[in-house]
Amino acid sequence: MSPIVKRKGEKFTLPSKYLLFILTILCTGMVLLTFNTTVFSGPLSMVAGYTVVPFEEGISSVGSWLANRSDELVQIRDLIAENESLREQLDELTIENTRLQQDRYELTNLRELYSLDAQYDEYQKTGARIIARDAGNWFHSFVINKGSQDGIAVDMNVMAGSGLVGRIVDVGPNWSKVKAIIADDSNVSAMVLSSSDNMIVSGNLKLYASGVIEFEQLVDSDNVVVEGDKIVTSNISDKYLPGILVGYISTINQDANNLTKSGYITPAVDFEHLEEVLVVMELKQLPE
Amino acid sequence: MKRFIITTFLVFICFLLQCTVFHALAFGGIVPNLLIVLTSSFGFMRGEKTGLLIGFFCGLLVDIFFGNSIGFYSLLYMYIGYMNGKFCTIFYPQDIKLPIALILGSDCFYGLTCYVILFLLRSRFDFEYYFMHVILPEIVYTIFVTIFLYPLILWINTRLERSELRSGKKFV
Numbered sequence: 142m143s144p145i146v147k148r149k150g151e152k153f154t155l156p157s158k159y160l161l162f163i164l165t166i167l168c169t170g171m172v173l174l175t176f177n178t179t180v181f182s183g184p185l186s187m188v189a190g191y192t193v194v195p196f197e198e199g200i201s202s203v204g205s206w207l208a209n210r211s212d213e214l215v216q217i218r219d220l221i222a223e224n225e226s227l228r229e230q231l232d233e234l235t236i237e238n239t240r241l242q243q244d245r246y247e248l249t250n251l252r253e254l255y256s257l258d259a260q261y262d263e264y265q266k267t268g269a270r271i272i273a274r275d276a277g278n279w280f281h282s283f284v285i286n287k288g289s290q291d292g293i294a295v296d297m298n299v300m301a302g303s304g305l306v307g308r309i310v311d312v313g314p315n316w317s318k319v320k321a322i323i324a325d326d327s328n329v330s331a332m333v334l335s336s337s338d339n340m341i342v343s344g345n346l347k348l349y350a351s352g353v354i355e356f357e358q359l360v361d362s363d364n365v366v367v368e369g370d371k372i373v374t375s376n377i378s379d380k381y382l383p384g385i386l387v388g389y390i391s392t393i394n395q396d397a398n399n400l401t402k403s404g405y406i407t408p409a410v411d412f413e414h415l416e417e418v419l420v421v422m423e424l425k426q427l428p429e
Numbered sequence: 430m431k432r433f434i435i436t437t438f439l440v441f442i443c444f445l446l447q448c449t450v451f452h453a454l455a456f457g458g459i460v461p462n463l464l465i466v467l468t469s470s471f472g473f474m475r476g477e478k479t480g481l482l483i484g485f486f487c488g489l490l491v492d493i494f495f496g497n498s499i500g501f502y503s504l505l506y507m508y509i510g511y512m513n514g515k516f517c518t519i520f521y522p523q524d525i526k527l528p529i530a531l532i533l534g535s536d537c538f539y540g541l542t543c544y545v546i547l548f549l550l551r552s553r554f555d556f557e558y559y560f561m562h563v564i565l566p567e568i569v570y571t572i573f574v575t576i577f578l579y580p581l582i583l584w585i586n587t588r589l590e591r592s593e594l595r596s597g598k599k600f601v
Contacts, residue, residue, distance in 0.1 A: 157477035171500035189493045200449040273448040
């Protein structure tokens, strides 16, 4: 008698191996379908958004509140001593400040002359809080508490302070997933600010502990790039807006082919203690 | 029905803890894998079907929030749950050795599969480094958490079984 054919009066049960088989096919199908498309992510992320995200937000806000309180207790003693010395410094700085303000007028005039705009200020940004981090230990991505309802879309750039954090890779109604530039499977097209030489910056799991990310394929035929140079996102990247600070070169080596260089970059963002991020509400304009 | 609600609740709690609280308690950036503990303990306590269903939903949650494509983690967790279900016949609640060994094996299997599919295929060949710095610490931390989490899961399951037995007797 076949185990799935129902006999009269018998309660219908599906044997586990058939269930396993059906779900395996379902999963394999979904992997293939969702590898390059976003067919199911709409409804699924909606359901997940309204069930899981509120709890994540609650836990993370309680967690950060507790962390802040404990930090405060530790810091009170230091703060009293620091306060004294800071008061002294304040007087010195007030004097210096008046002098610097005069310099600033001069600088503004000079900036206009060189037409150097502060580029970041042009981008419209929105702040968001990190509410969950990757469940595994292999990659570095996190979930923030704003989504399509707040106007966030896939591929928008994410910053913290003045540095690049990553980009949005998945969006739900009230949450979105950010893939960090230090994740093992992320690559950013970047350039050296001083010489405009292009390079590829890629994350590497092995380098998490040392706090750096690697870069490669830097063509620097004039040998002008040195350690400490600023690295910004390049003009030719199709995901990242140009001119966002990635970090500073910490090590640079000649490759074995003698044509290109590679090395390590210290990111401008402290990924260990990231709590709030800024999402740039602008997408890179691409030729159709 | 009661079992369904409590199990769903457990899956949610474990997922939430794993991606929020345990990141604050991480040792060297490594978080324990609570979902593996949950999937495999329900696998060997309740059998193949429960194991594979719980695994499927645990994996689906991870897929939605952190996966590159939906289905990969579901598949992985589902097979882990199913495999653990095979050991249901030799499981006794008094024995702690089998659960620990099974959870250890499951987490090891999880780590190795993740390495092969997500890293080795992208030509990251330094297996020794990844084993020593990701897979092994995760296993150790997971086992450490298991010592506290597993008795809790076992207690919940025993309570559920007892109350099901009681309500079953009413109809006889």
